[in-house]
């Protein structure tokens with residue numbers, strides 16, 4: 762993924778002032794920044810959901826975007842969500858989705874309606890929907906919100922596994938936990954990205 766000179770403002774509120782970013786295949790990168798620094802704005806631009814005022818975003822192949830808040834239909838079951846996305850992604854089956862559900866340990870909720878799921882389980886479904894078509898580039902906005910400790914660890918194992926399989930993974934968070942798990946770390950500050958040291962916390 763290649764990002765060049767991305768600028769964005771909401772009316773007179775300038776949020777991004779020339780963002781540059783390179784994330785190759787087989788890299789696990791993180792972006793941290795304070796609340797309101799513009800992390801979600803940048804991810805929405807990278808995902809093509811928001812058009813920047815200026816600048817270029819290039820990525821090769823399929824991408825998956827896990828937004829900060831899960832976009833789920835409370836009346837549908839977990840399985841119905843998976844089926845809906847299977848059709849949208851034109852996948853032959855749900856094998857990969859089922860593997861992710863096993864890793865995140867929520868297969869037993871397949872027939873539960875989204876409306877009755879806990880916050881952490883909703884987030885597991887949100888993440889599964891972003892990963893089930895095995896995207897080459899993964900954009901994850903606070904993907905471990907509401908996860909318990911074991912799930913949090915399994916999330917990082919999954920991210921490392923995807924990186925080792927040649928995917929580009931970008932995790933955005935306001936917390937710089939577990940930076941030793943990352944290959945690259947940037948801080949979003951005053952509208953631009955600054956390379957940060959990857960250290961064990």
Ligand SMILES: Nc1ncnc2c1ncn2[C@@H]1O[C@H](COP(=O)(O)OP(=O)(O)OP(=O)(O)O)[C@@H](O)[C@H]1O
Pocket residue numbers: 771774776794795796797798799800801802803935
């Ligand atoms: N749709 C919008 N219209 C106007 N202003 C917006 C909009 N979305 C975000 N902003 C403003 O842009 C700035 C950056 O917001 P953004 O959500 O990108 O930050 P963030 O770094 O993701 O924050 P957080 O860590 O709290 O999620 C904030 O000042 C926010 O109020």
